[in-house]
Amino acid sequence: MSAATDPWPLRAPRLLGATALSIGSQVGGLVVLLARIVARLFPPRLDRAELLRNLHKMGVRSLPIVSVTALFVGAIMVIQAAPLVTRFNAREIVGWGAGFATLREVGPLLIALMFSGRVGANNTAELGTMVVTSQIDALRALAIDPIGYLVLPRVLSMVVMLFFLTIIGDVVAIGGAMVAGKVLLDVDPRSFLNSLFLLLDQWDLMTGLIKSVIFGAMIALTSCHFGLSVTGGAPGVGRAVNASVVAAASGIFILDYFSSFLLG
Amino acid sequence: MSIRFENVRKAFGSKVVLEDVGFEVGSGECFFIIGASGVGKSVLIKHLIGLLRPDGGSIYLDGEEVSRLTEKEFFSVRKKCAMVFQNSTLFDSMTCAENVALPLRKHKRLGAKAALKEALERLDTVHMREFANAYPPELGDGMQKRVAIARALTLDPRYVLFDEPTTSLDPVSARRVDQMIRELCDEVGVTSIVVSHDLRSIFGIADRICMLYKGHVRMLGTPEDFQTTDDPVVQQFINGRAEGPMEV
Ligand SMILES: Nc1ncnc2c1ncn2[C@@H]1O[C@H](COP(=O)(O)OP(=O)(O)O)[C@@H](O)[C@H]1O
Numbered sequence: 370m371s372a373a374t375d376p377w378p379l380r381a382p383r384l385l386g387a388t389a390l391s392i393g394s395q396v397g398g399l400v401v402l403l404a405r406i407v408a409r410l411f412p413p414r415l416d417r418a419e420l421l422r423n424l425h426k427m428g429v430r431s432l433p434i435v436s437v438t439a440l441f442v443g444a445i446m447v448i449q450a451a452p453l454v455t456r457f458n459a460r461e462i463v464g465w466g467a468g469f470a471t472l473r474e475v476g477p478l479l480i481a482l483m484f485s486g487r488v489g490a491n492n493t494a495e496l497g498t499m500v501v502t503s504q505i506d507a508l509r510a511l512a513i514d515p516i517g518y519l520v521l522p523r524v525l526s527m528v529v530m531l532f533f534l535t536i537i538g539d540v541v542a543i544g545g546a547m548v549a550g551k552v553l554l555d556v557d558p559r560s561f562l563n564s565l566f567l568l569l570d571q572w573d574l575m576t577g578l579i580k581s582v583i584f585g586a587m588i589a590l591t592s593c594h595f596g597l598s599v600t601g602g603a604p605g606v607g608r609a610v611n612a613s614v615v616a617a618a619s620g621i622f623i624l625d626y627f628s629s630f631l632l633g
Numbered sequence: 634m635s636i637r638f639e640n641v642r643k644a645f646g647s648k649v650v651l652e653d654v655g656f657e658v659g660s661g662e663c664f665f666i667i668g669a670s671g672v673g674k675s676v677l678i679k680h681l682i683g684l685l686r687p688d689g690g691s692i693y694l695d696g697e698e699v700s701r702l703t704e705k706e707f708f709s710v711r712k713k714c715a716m717v718f719q720n721s722t723l724f725d726s727m728t729c730a731e732n733v734a735l736p737l738r739k740h741k742r743l744g745a746k747a748a749l750k751e752a753l754e755r756l757d758t759v760h761m762r763e764f765a766n767a768y769p770p771e772l773g774d775g776m777q778k779r780v781a782i783a784r785a786l787t788l789d790p791r792y793v794l795f796d797e798p799t800t801s802l803d804p805v806s807a808r809r810v811d812q813m814i815r816e817l818c819d820e821v822g823v824t825s826i827v828v829s830h831d832l833r834s835i836f837g838i839a840d841r842i843c844m845l846y847k848g849h850v851r852m853l854g855t856p857e858d859f860q861t862t863d864d865p866v867v868q869q870f871i872n873g874r875a876e877g878p879m880e881v
């Protein structure tokens with residue numbers, strides 16, 4: 370009996386079951402891909418040209434969008450804090466407040482989501498197109514392993530570049546917060562930085578950076594997995610990009626919850 | 634016998650493409666596979682280098698059964714058995730020269746410069762040197778195909794699978810490719826399997842021909858056998874008639 374002819378009380382559980390199965394099989398695919406990538410790391414045989422190309426494309430060309438996002442993230446933090454700050458007259462700890470939220474949570478999270486939308490989606494589309502135009506089969510036919518040659522440099526590039534973009538983004542966001550603090554709350558930049566450096570400890574920064582590595586790995590893995598498993602021509606590539614971005618975002622939020630919890 | 638297919642069977646889901654295919658190709662032979670579009674010619678030759686796995690039967694290359702190899706074990710098979718795909722499969726993000734240089738860098742351990750230099754020489758043999766720095770999407774189908782042929786031959790393979798090498802080429806380029814395939818067999822001793830619809834190629838350079846029809850080998854023989862056969866299906870195909878007993 371097909372789903373369409375089921376009496377309605379049966380449809381919901383069937384749909385639920387099918388969805389659970391498909392999520393399960395995608396997660397299984399991710400784990401298999403992860404294992405295959407890790408196996409290629411010993412010994413690491415990286416294609417330098419491919420690595421450099423991806424580092425540039427994924428990292429350097431993401432700088433503008435990440436900077437703009439970060440600038441506004443910092444400013445938004447201050448806007449949201451403004452009512453509390455005025456009410457409790459807590460101007461001297463604005464720097465700490467903005468820094469705490471940005472470095473630990475909001476910065477890595479939003480930068481990762483922007484990175485996923487730009488770099489992850491692009492990566493899925495590129496790999497997917499290579500699948501449907503047989504370029505992946507052509508690599509195999511040339512006795513070149515697509516995981517080692519294509520996927521490994523991409524995964525490394527994404528993890529490394531998201532890490533550095535997060536550092537840059539953190540700095541820009543603090544700058545944005547400082548400017549917004551001066552303009553909206555008339556907080557002196559010197560006192561802003563004072564409270565930031567005095568009250569914030571290294572661990573706050575580390576937490577955010579560890580998260581950025583986890584998010585980078587998540588984006589890399591999902592975007593490669595969905596790209597490589599494309600079927601069905603150009604529409605298939607479209608579907609894969611869609612699924613990849615949704616899966617990466619869901620994965621980022623889930624991992625953020627657990628890492629926030631564990632990293633304290 | 635250097636290549637042997639035995640009772641090969643392949644289905645995609647419920648769609649049986651190859652039901653029971655078997656033939657042998659001799660060393661240094663220029664062996665053609667013909668048949669209507671969608672009959673499974675491309676599917677068949679992809680089995681030889683492990684891009685597809687058979688559902689049943691066995692495939693031998695150089696006396697080694699390749700149909701049971703793992704993906705990793707297939708790598709050494711692919712170094713001696715190259716394939717030129719039906720559609721251009723050049724890497725879009727690289728120039729033509731970089732495409733040809735890639736297998737040289739990876740397998741001959743050449744540095745980037747030396748690989749590019751040899752790539753230019755390889756491109757010269759297919760008359761594509763002046764397009765060395767062009768990206769494949771900027772080129773026409775025929776030109777891409779010639780670069781793909783140069784790329785496939787970089788590792789000096791002993792076996793080459795050509796999937797419709799002259800389709801979408803102009804007549805002059807097509808005859809040049811024919812000539813190149815023939816020379817590879819005669820002078821270098823390469824064994825080639827050529828999938829083709831091009832009657833001029835088929836009757837120009839083939840040693841033997843195999844016609845696939847409905848998942849089976851319909852006829853196997855020399856070009857003369859094919860020209861003199863009574864089989865109405867084969868006759869219809871090689872004479873290119875619209876009317877006849879052939880079901881597509
Ligand atoms: N990866 C695949 N998945 C499903 N069906 C396929 C696949 N590859 C080929 N086919 C089907 O197999 C049949 C034979 O294809 P092909 O070998 O490309 O034909 P041709 O003889 O024109 O080269 C076609 O009907 C095609 O739809």
Ligand SMILES: [Mg+2]
Nearest residue numbers: 674675719796
């Ligand atoms: Mg074909």
